[in-house]
Amino acid sequence: MKLLNKRNIVYTCVIFALFAGCVAAWFFIRNSEVEEAFAVIYKNSEQVQSVDLSSETSEYQISVGSAETGINIILIKDGAIGVISADCPDQICVHTGFIKNRIVPVVCLPNKLEIRIVSGDKVHGVFDAVAR
Amino acid sequence: MKIKFLLLSGFLFLFCGCQWFQNVPNQPQPVTRTEYALGTIISVRVNHASGEIADSALDKAFSRLFEIERITSAKLPDSELFFINQNAFESTVIVSEELFFLLKSGLTYAELTGGAFDITLGSIVDLWGIGTNNARIPSQSEISKALENCGFEHLVLNEDEFSVRFLKEGLKLDLGAIAKGYAADEMKQVLAENGITSAVLDLGGNIITIGNNAGNGWIVGITDPLIPNEICAKLHVYDKTIVTSGNYERFFMYEDTRYHHIFDRRTGFPSDSGIISATVITDVSMTADALSTAFFVLGTEEAVKLTENLSGIEYILIDRNLNFSISEGIEVEIIK
Amino acid sequence: MKNRFNIKKLLISTLFSVIALVIFVIEAQIPFPVSIYGLKPGLANIVILFVLFLGGKWKARDLFLIFLVRVLLAAFITGQTMSLIYSLTGGIAALLTMIAVKAGFKNAPAPFVSVTGAIAHNTGQLAAAAFVLQSTSVFAYFPVLIAGGIISGLLTGFVVWGLFRTYPKFISYINYI
Numbered sequence: 205m206k207l208l209n210k211r212n213i214v215y216t217c218v219i220f221a222l223f224a225g226c227v228a229a230w231f232f233i234r235n236s237e238v239e240e241a242f243a244v245i246y247k248n249s250e251q252v253q254s255v256d257l258s259s260e261t262s263e264y265q266i267s268v269g270s271a272e273t274g275i276n277i278i279l280i281k282d283g284a285i286g287v288i289s290a291d292c293p294d295q296i297c298v299h300t301g302f303i304k305n306r307i308v309p310v311v312c313l314p315n316k317l318e319i320r321i322v323s324g325d326k327v328h329g330v331f332d333a334v335a336r
Numbered sequence: 337m338k339i340k341f342l343l344l345s346g347f348l349f350l351f352c353g354c355q356w357f358q359n360v361p362n363q364p365q366p367v368t369r370t371e372y373a374l375g376t377i378i379s380v381r382v383n384h385a386s387g388e389i390a391d392s393a394l395d396k397a398f399s400r401l402f403e404i405e406r407i408t409s410a411k412l413p414d415s416e417l418f419f420i421n422q423n424a425f426e427s428t429v430i431v432s433e434e435l436f437f438l439l440k441s442g443l444t445y446a447e448l449t450g451g452a453f454d455i456t457l458g459s460i461v462d463l464w465g466i467g468t469n470n471a472r473i474p475s476q477s478e479i480s481k482a483l484e485n486c487g488f489e490h491l492v493l494n495e496d497e498f499s500v501r502f503l504k505e506g507l508k509l510d511l512g513a514i515a516k517g518y519a520a521d522e523m524k525q526v527l528a529e530n531g532i533t534s535a536v537l538d539l540g541g542n543i544i545t546i547g548n549n550a551g552n553g554w555i556v557g558i559t560d561p562l563i564p565n566e567i568c569a570k571l572h573v574y575d576k577t578i579v580t581s582g583n584y585e586r587f588f589m590y591e592d593t594r595y596h597h598i599f600d601r602r603t604g605f606p607s608d609s610g611i612i613s614a615t616v617i618t619d620v621s622m623t624a625d626a627l628s629t630a631f632f633v634l635g636t637e638e639a640v641k642l643t644e645n646l647s648g649i650e651y652i653l654i655d656r657n658l659n660f661s662i663s664e665g666i667e668v669e670i671i672k
Numbered sequence: 673m674k675n676r677f678n679i680k681k682l683l684i685s686t687l688f689s690v691i692a693l694v695i696f697v698i699e700a701q702i703p704f705p706v707s708i709y710g711l712k713p714g715l716a717n718i719v720i721l722f723v724l725f726l727g728g729k730w731k732a733r734d735l736f737l738i739f740l741v742r743v744l745l746a747a748f749i750t751g752q753t754m755s756l757i758y759s760l761t762g763g764i765a766a767l768l769t770m771i772a773v774k775a776g777f778k779n780a781p782a783p784f785v786s787v788t789g790a791i792a793h794n795t796g797q798l799a800a801a802a803f804v805l806q807s808t809s810v811f812a813y814f815p816v817l818i819a820g821g822i823i824s825g826l827l828t829g830f831v832v833w834g835l836f837r838t839y840p841k842f843i844s845y846i847n848y849i
Contacts, residue, residue: 215784223822229815242565249806253589254565259377259540262467266589293752299707308812313709313801314754320809324565332549334567335580335615336541336559 234308238323241305243285245278246318256324256336257283257304274315285319286310369394373405374516376540382527383534383549393530397523404522407435408515410458410508421458421509425502428494436498438511438518439491441622445514446488449630449642454601458508459485466597466606467586473595479604482506486601517579517625520544524621541585544577544621558668559584561613561654569652569660570669573617579624580615581632600633609635615652617666623649636661684846685734689741692719696746708813710762710797711820713827714790716742717766721786721832724770728847732771739763757804758797765796782836783829790825791818 244254247268263281265288276290276297286302290312297312303321310319367390370379378401384390409415416435423429431439442455459482465471474482485506492501516539524544527535534547536554545554553572560568564584571578583606587596600607614631616624627649631639636653640661643649650666662668696716704712720739723730743763747756769792773785794817802810836843 212781215781219784219787219822219826223819226815226819226822230819233812233815244563244565246805246807249804251563253584254563256564261372261376262586263469264467264471264586264588265469266587267591268589270591293750294709296707296709307809309807309809311709311801311805311810313758313804314752316804318805318807318810320807322565330555331557331567331570332554333536333538333543333545333578334541334557334559335543335578336564336582336585 234306236307237305238307238321239305240324242322242324243280243303244320244322246320248273248316254322255280255285257285257321258324268317269315274312274317276312276315276317278319287312287317287319290315290317365390367391367394369398371398371401373398373401374409374519374540375411375512376516377538378519378540379538380523380527381536381538382532384532389531393527393532396530397526400522400526401519404434404515404519407432408438408511408518410510410512417509417511420500421507424500425505425507428499428501430497430499433498436493436495436500438514439500439509440493440495441518442509442511442514442626443488443491443493445623445626445630449627449634451488451601452633452638453513453626453630454486454488455509455511455513456488456491456507457486457599457601458510459483459506460599460601460604461510461512461597462508464595464599464606466588466595471588471595473590483601483604486604513629514622514625516540516542517577517620517622520577520621520625539621542577542579542621542625545573545575548574558613558615558652562658568654568671570671571617571652571666576617576619577621577624578615578617579621579628580613581628582613583632584612598629598632607633609633610655611635611639611653612656613652613654614639617650617652618648627651681729681734685738686741688719688723688738689745692716692738692742693745693749695719696742697749700750706820708816708820709801710758710794710813710817712824714793714824715828715831717786717789717793717824717828718831720767721770721782721789721828722835724774724785725782725832725836726843726847732767735767735771736764739767758800761800762793762797766790766793768792781829782833783826786829786832787822787825790821790828794818794821 241257242254243257245252245268252268253266260280260283266278267275268278269275274291276287279286279288284302284304287297287310290297292312292314297310300310303310305321307321365387366381366383367387368379368381370377380394380397382390382394407416410417412418416431420429420431445453463474463478463482485504490502490504490507492503520537520539520542523537524546527546532546534549537544543556553574556571556573556578557567558569558580560566561582561584581598583594583596585597587594596606598607611632614628616628618624631651631653636655639653643651650663652668653661660670699713699715720735723735723738743759747753766789770785770789773780773788798810798814798817802808
């Protein structure tokens with residue numbers, strides 16, 4: 205059987221096109237920014253905290269979870285948020301690093317934790333000011 | 337080809353024309369300026385027909401802000417407050433009229449609220465370090481020791497010579513709970529003196545408005561204490577200040593308990609009165625700043641009792657079960 | 673003679689499972705520089721793909737058993753029983769897809785089948801993660817997982833393709849036993 209037959213070329217092209225499309229989409233998604241970014245922390249799919257990253261200037265830590273549900277130490281610094289230590293086995297959440305206004309979330313699957321970036325824009329748009 | 341070109345340029349012209357008409361001069365254009373001061377983001381939006389007047393008014397208002405920061409900051413080593421904290425126990429310190437006024441106001445609010453608002457909790461604030469990288473839960477003995485160095489009764493002010501004296505060695509003043517309010521009042525005055533009749537000032541979430549927004553009033557949202565990226569209440573104000581104290585601003589979490597930045601002098605712990613958000617709406621931002629902190633510490637019942645003796649103070653108190661207590665003089669639309 | 677309880681087949685199945693497990697464990701030991709869930713070489717899939725292409729008496733049922741034994745053992749060994757939900761949803765999605773593609777496309781080359789399987793695997797895992805977290809925002813990872821799936825699918829696919837090409841005698845020997 206010939207290796208470079210018509211069918212194999214089609215397979216190659218389809219796979220390559222899909223791959224290129226995905227890489228492009230990934231870079232697009234990774235670089236999409238939101239206005240007035242808020243970080244919302246979810247644990248066990250419940251919101252535990254949200255932080256106004258666009259105006260947060262202080263640096264502080266939040267520890268989310270307990271020994272049974274898994275602990276993630278989250279640091280807010282320079283308007284960015286990330287997990288700095290966790291008791292999960294894979295440490296992927298720690299290696300993901302800090303996010304600021306990009307929509308790709310920080311996830312810790314073993315501890316069921318997610319840090320999601322949402323835009324406060326829609327909510328705040330109709331108000332002249334928001335007291336907090 | 338030619339027709340297409342003509343059509344295209346026609347549309348382009350129309351498009352530009354619309355843009356141009358939208359920018360008709362003499363229509364107040366909002367000018368916004370944002371700076372970092374008093375440990376937070378200060379943002380001012382001014383509506384004025386002349387950009388130059390708006391800019392020069394903003395310049396003056398912000399230089400006033402930085403002046404106040406240099407006096408009231410507990411962190412800047414060359415601030416006047418820092419100097420008092422270092423020296424007022426060893427010797428009587430003569431202070432500027434401005435700082436004296438602030439300290440005196442602080443004492444007045446402390447007496448009014450029975451110590452629920454207190455500018456002398458610096459030792460407790462430092463011990464917990466909330467909002468800094470060194471935040472931690474101190475031991476009970478550390479807290480007791482720090483509490484001994486707190487209390488407005490250890491602060492003596494002499495009005496004749498503008499002097500300050502501490503009666504306790506470890507006393508430490510922290511004007512964090514009124515400095516933003518005071519700065520808001522002062523910036524508002526500077527803007528008004530410089531011809532601004534319409535503006536919104538946002539000092540780290542403390543809101544003060546000038547004018548009535550061309551008759552429409554200002555729409556101000558109150559942050560949802562449980563979901564701080566959302567709004568839980570909406571109100572319409574004319575020329576008022578709105579200040580909220582909440583447990584969601586600066587805090588750290590430990591084992592699912594939230595340790596926030598508003599302390600109860602009676603316990604030395606973050607206040608646990610049941611209130612998670614206290615908003616005060618009034619004319620003077622410093623009063624709103626002090627009272628919202630005091631209400632937060634007092635809890636709904638005592639806070640409401642306190643307002644019976646005060647006039648011109650409106651409030652929105654939210655407890656941890658999301659019950660709203662709203663004063664009668666204000667209309668609030670609760671969004672959820 | 674038809675034997676319902678074919679000891680030889682059972683033995684070889686177990687062997688396949690163990691080989692897959694060993695590959696899995698070795699792969700887990702190698703540090704992988706990219707920290708995104710689901711982005712990994714997935715070399716254990718070589719075994720499943722190999723058996724799929726053996727055909728003959730190796731039916732879909734055997735594939736599932738080999739896969740299940742591998743996944744369960746891996747979960748017990750690493751102690752991460754929580755991650756079982758992801759490996760199971762991903763793995764079953766991949767298996768079904770590969771079986772369907774192999775049956776649907778006549779003479780589909782191993783790399784192609786493997787790529788579709790890898791994409792299905794990562795999609796299934798992502799869906800499971802979205803379900804567990806009750807979050808749709810994790811789908812931001814979708815494109816990178818598909819791209820990663822294509823690479824790992826090609827990798828495993830070409831390994832199997834190479835095996836069949838290089839050792840035809842060995843292949844027919846396994847089928848003969």
